[in-house]
Amino acid sequence: MKVQYIIEKISLKGFKESSVNEFEKPEVIIGRGSGADILLRQSIVAFMHARLIPKQDELFIERIESGKGVISVNGHVV
Numbered sequence: 208m209k210v211q212y213i214i215e216k217i218s219l220k221g222f223k224e225s226s227v228n229e230f231e232k233p234e235v236i237i238g239r240g241s242g243a244d245i246l247l248r249q250s251i252v253a254f255m256h257a258r259l260i261p262k263q264d265e266l267f268i269e270r271i272e273s274g275k276g277v278i279s280v281n282g283h284v285v
Contacts, residue, residue, distance in 0.1 A: 211229050238252060242255065
């Protein structure tokens with residue numbers, strides 16, 4: 208299963224720019240450390256915050272480091 212990470216930037220003038228990254232691997236790491244596949248620079252994000260695990264037609268998220276914020280998807284804590 209491929210995991211797509213899409214970044215959309217909207218300028219102050221309303222221009223939209225998108226970039227897409229695809230991952231096809233057993234897990235995708237999210238964090239602010241250099242070893243993360245998806246890099247988030249906010250200080251509330253741990254260096255190795257969470258992993259995305261694709262299994263068949265489902266995508267699971269698992270927290271890696273404890274003590275740094277929460278994981279939410281579309282505004283819902285998971």
